Amino acid sequence: MTISMHQFDQAVWKIVSSIPAGQVMGYGEVARAAGFPRHARMVSKAMGRSPDPLPWYRVVRSNRTLAFEVGGRAYNRQKALLEAEGVQVINGKVIPVAVGDTGDLDRLLWGEDDS
C-alpha cells in the first residue's frame, strides 16, 4: 500500500509542538527532523492540517526570517506571538534572545539614531 503523507503530518506536528518557547526552527529543519528532507514546502500544509493548534509561529525560513510579507496580517500576528516569548523580530528578521551586543545591533534594536 502507499505510504501516505499521514506519516509526514504526524511527524511534523510532533516536532513543531516540541519546539521550546523562545526558540525557532526552519521549515527545512522541521522537514529533515521529520525524516522527509526537501519537504520544506509541505511543512506549512501539514501544520494547516493539524487538528490541534500548533506553535506554527516558531517555524521560520532557513535564513531566520518570517515567511510572510513584512507588514502583512499574518506577519504581524507571528511577530506578536514571537515577541511575546522574548524573540525579537526586526524587519522580518528573527533575533534569538541571546543576541550579541555589537553596538550597531544595539542601536538597531533600540531604534536609536544620531543626536
Add this chain to the structure above:
DNA sequence: CCCTTGACTATCT
C-alpha cells in the same frame, strides 16, 4: 497528463 501554486532553499551576480 500538463500546468500552476506555494508559510521553501541554495547559489550566483
Add this chain to the structure above:
DNA sequence: GAGATAGCCAAGG
C-alpha cells in the same frame, strides 16, 4: 545584502 534563477515536491484544476 538584495534580486534573479534554478531546483525541489505535493496538491489541485
